[in-house]
Amino acid sequence: MNTGKVTLVGAGPGDPELLTLKALKAIQSATLLLVDDLVSREVVAHAPSTARVVYVGKRGGCKSTPQAFIEKLMLMAAREGESVVRLKGGDPFIFGRGGEEVEHLRAAGVQVEVINGITSGLAAATALGVPLTHRDHAQGVIFITGHAQKGAEAPDWKALAATAHQARLTLVIYMGVSSAARIEQDLLGGLPADTPVAIVQRASLPDQRHAVTTLGALAATVENEGLASPSVIVVGDVVRGVAAAAEIPTGVRAA
Structure with missing residues (x-):
């Protein structure tokens, strides 16, 4: 049963003070965070101490976590009832593969929300x-x-x-x-x-x-x-x- 939820959160360009209030609330309520390489540790620090944090770095020219693996992790965690936050640098829908991830999750029947960030x-x-x-x-x-x-x-x-x-x-x-x-x-x-x-x-x-x-x-x-x-x-x-x-x-x- 798909009892969990995935939220794609734009972490902004790095300065934690540029997070939106909505993004902050999502991070604070997460049980699992999948974090991009360019997200600053000051932003991740807003996650609750009980949350699991998994770094799934993706940067051009460097060894990256396969996209299919990231999507599989999100899907599995959501089906286990977790509150999953996919924390992405900048904005999820500006060169962030957010569109691909939303399509994959919705096709599997998982509830998805997108929170914009400053690109x-x-x-x-x-x-x-x-x-x-x-x-x-x-x-x-x-x-x-x-x-x-x-x-x-x-x-x-x-x-x-x-x-x-x-x-x-x-x-x-x-x-x-x-x-x-x-x-x-x-x-x-x-x-x-x-x-x-x-x-x-x-x-x-x-x-x-x-x-x-x-x-x-x-x-x-x-x-x-x-x-x-x-x-x-x-x-x-x-x-x-x-x-x-x-x-x-x-x-x-x-x-």
Whole structure:
């Protein structure tokens, strides 16, 4: 009998104070937490001492817990009557495989709830004081991954750049630092080389780092500054204010 419940909880970008009240209540009522690799220990600390905590890390380029195994764990625990919290970095439905997990659980007759979290793309921009939309600079924003699923085609960066340029859109690229050279080359097919870019590593955490540069120097900046995953790349005119506020020329590291 399916007497238990699974809640997919967005843990946000890392800062425990960015948890929603609803997320906090779900964590505090869990009997089993399945925790992603990028969830901070300060967030997990809100779980009751009686709860079982299982780390099921998933990070690009690293050894990861198989998705099928995670889904099996959730299903088994729910059928045993547990209150399962699947604690995911950022938001469960923004590049978090939340859709796959919900489909799998609902198909098995398990009750599922999703609690949104602040996605890292938004947190990264806000950490620099950058509005992803600004009526003087951007009419919209596109969230896109730089890491295509195995066997899938990479995004058409040239077409995306042309659209962003024409429609005045901010690009927020997740999981893109390892492909920075290719992304830079292709985006230059539709965006000017002096388009402002910010790269933010570990947004909202005490060890957050960032660099401000231009599209034409994106790959060189990532390499020179030693920026690595998890990082978010923000591309667009909304970034100009970061360099201006710091009174430094675009292309120089801000912090």
